[in-house]
Amino acid sequence: MIPYGRQDISLDDIRAVEAVLRSDFLTQGPAVPAFEAAIAKRTGAAHAVAVNSATSALHIACMALDLGPGDLLWTVPNTFVASANVGLYCDADVDFVDIDPDTYLMCPDALEMKLRHAGRAGRLPKVIIPVHFAGQTADMTRIGALARTHGIRVIEDASHSIGASYKGAPVGACSASDITVFSFHPVKIITTAEGGCATTNNAELARRMVLARSHGVTRDGDQMVDGAGQGGWYYEQIALGYNYRMTDIQAALGLSQMARLDDFIARRHVLARRYDALLAQLDLVRPVQSPDGHSALHLYPVQLAARARVFAALRKAGIGVNVHYIPVHTHPFWRARGFDWGDFPVAEAFYHRAISLPLHTRLTEAEQDQVVAALRQALAG
Ligand SMILES: *Cc1c(COP(=O)(O)O)cnc(C)c1O
Numbered sequence: 185m186i187p188y189g190r191q192d193i194s195l196d197d198i199r200a201v202e203a204v205l206r207s208d209f210l211t212q213g214p215a216v217p218a219f220e221a222a223i224a225k226r227t228g229a230a231h232a233v234a235v236n237s238a239t240s241a242l243h244i245a246c247m248a249l250d251l252g253p254g255d256l257l258w259t260v261p262n263t264f265v266a267s268a269n270v271g272l273y274c275d276a277d278v279d280f281v282d283i284d285p286d287t288y289l290m291c292p293d294a295l296e297m298k299l300r301h302a303g304r305a306g307r308l309p310k311v312i313i314p315v316h317f318a319g320q321t322a323d324m325t326r327i328g329a330l331a332r333t334h335g336i337r338v339i340e341d342a343s344h345s346i347g348a349s350y351k352g353a354p355v356g357a358c359s360a361s362d363i364t365v366f367s368f369h370p371v372k373i374i375t376t377a378e379g380g381c382a383t384t385n386n387a388e389l390a391r392r393m394v395l396a397r398s399h400g401v402t403r404d405g406d407q408m409v410d411g412a413g414q415g416g417w418y419y420e421q422i423a424l425g426y427n428y429r430m431t432d433i434q435a436a437l438g439l440s441q442m443a444r445l446d447d448f449i450a451r452r453h454v455l456a457r458r459y460d461a462l463l464a465q466l467d468l469v470r471p472v473q474s475p476d477g478h479s480a481l482h483l484y485p486v487q488l489a490a491r492a493r494v495f496a497a498l499r500k501a502g503i504g505v506n507v508h509y510i511p512v513h514t515h516p517f518w519r520a521r522g523f524d525w526g527d528f529p530v531a532e533a534f535y536h537r538a539i540s541l542p543l544h545t546r547l548t549e550a551e552q553d554q555v556v557a558a559l560r561q562a563l564a565g
Contacts, residue, residue: 186555187504189371189482192448192545193437200440204432215432219439220381226347226442227356229364229383231390234435235397238343238367238380239266240428242313245363245382246274248392249337251311258298259313259341260290261511261531267313267341268512276310278521280513282528283317286472288485290314291530292326299334308334315341318471318508319373319452319480321350328360343367344482346374347449351476356383363389368434371544373448373480374441376434392423400425451545452481455552459484459541462556467563469537483508487537488563495539497562503555506540 204215216234223232235241251257257271261280271278281298284291295312302308312331314322324340331338338361342348346366348355356364363386366372368379384390395402400423402408408420430438456471463470469487473479485508488494498505511531513523525532542555 185502185504186542186547186551187544188506188540188542190544190546191370191375192444193375194440194444196443197437197440200436201433204436207432209432211429211431211433213432215435215439216430219376219430219435219442222439222442223346223356223366223381223383226445227354227364227383229356229358230385231387232381232383233390233393233397234379234381234430234438235428236380236430236434237378237428238341238365238369239270240397240426241365241367241380241382242266242270242339242341243273243426244393244396244428245339245365245389246270246276246311247396248389249311249339249362251276255310256302256307257311257313258295258309259512260315260317261513261528262288262317262509262534263315263341263512264343264509265512265515267315268518270313271311279309280523280528280531281312282530283534285530285534287320287322287474288317288471288534289320289322290327292323292330294530295327296330299330303334309336311337311339313339313341315343316345316348316355316480317483318485319345319348319482320471320474321345321348321355321477321479323476324350324360337362340364343369343372343380345480346372347445348480349478355477355480358383358385362386363393368438368441373452373482374438374445376430376438376441379430379434379438395423396425397428398425399427448545449478449480452543455543455547456481456484458549458552459543459556462552463559466560468559481543484541484543485538486541487534488539489537491537491539493565494559494562497565498539498555498558501558501562503558504542507535507538508540509535511535
């Protein structure tokens with residue numbers, strides 16, 4: 185089976201992990217701060233907080249922004265369920281903004297309209313989470329401006345897009361947001377096995393996220409209530425937190441992968457341009473690339489008719505296609521919370537026609553030709 189996505193581990197990556205295994209620290213050693221420094225440097229953000237998943241990063245981002253009971257979080261339906269679930273972790277309510285039919289990203293017009301209604305009803309969201317679907321950046325200029333106008337905080341879910349840029353700035357620089365979150369799951373752009381990171385330019389938000397990822401406990405005398413004069417053993421819990429820490433084993437892998445990030449993105453662009461050419465004559469809609477940014481190209485989603493039949497034929501031919509995404513609001517859990525089919529028609533229409541073709545750095549051109557041949561045959565069948 186040719187997988188739709190997969191990690192790319194080099195001998196250097198393995199040596200970096202091995203060095204940690206032979207060292208004094210498997211966790212809470214020097215590798216995590218080194219990985220965070222590399223992400224801060226690459227994104228241009230002032231602070232990077234590494235954690236054990238993007239889901240954890242989204243959660244501590246919401247906590248840092250004080251999302252709580254009675255508050256409202258908005259995200260898109262065309263995402264992995266984690267982008268919405270984190271609102272419920274904070275006991276907030278969750279709602280969705282439909283996507284743009286061409287980019288599959290949060291639609292700024294839909295957002296503007298929904299904000300106008302919400303403003304009149306006195307029920308504005310506290311936090312908005314646009315998702316940089318497939319590695320392409322949402323319209324952060326308009327989303328950021330709308331959020332600022334209404335005093336709303338923004339978390340970019342950049343799980344698909346470390347290494348991407350938007351209007352000349354790296355994604356993660358947080359120029360139009362409070363916090364940006366990355367995922368390092370093996371199918372994403374770089375990997376730490378499980379892992380994630382939040383970037384921000386706000387020192388107070390970074391401080392809160394650092395507390396939240398490790399039990400709300402601090403050893404920093406300046407943050408203590410009773411003070412540091414107690415003795416060398418002393419730490420204080422000053423907030424509620426979790427154990428969301430990344431290990432040094434994971435961080436060493438991530439740091440090694442960061443050195444390969446530009447090569448990974450370049451390879452994905454070569455393969456995507458090749459798909460663009462090979463698929464040009466087929467009866468399907470190829471993904472558009474916005475001139476506003478340079479995508480990380482996590483996914484290559486196409487839209488076509490008879491999706492279920494084509495999907496089954498491709499899987500049978502050994503092509504590990506996938507579908508991104510089943511609209512979050514249509515899952516039974518969310519329908520039980522009052523949502524239903526029909527609520528966000530653009531995301532639903534996209535879902536019914538979408539297939540993600542295999543795209544990862546180890547995909548060979550011969551395999552890509554095999555994917556295209558199988559697709560051509562399935563479409564004709
Ligand atoms: C993968 C993903 C997540 C969750 O990432 P984990 O690191 O697996 O927690 C969240 N949002 C989006 C859009 C994702 O693709």
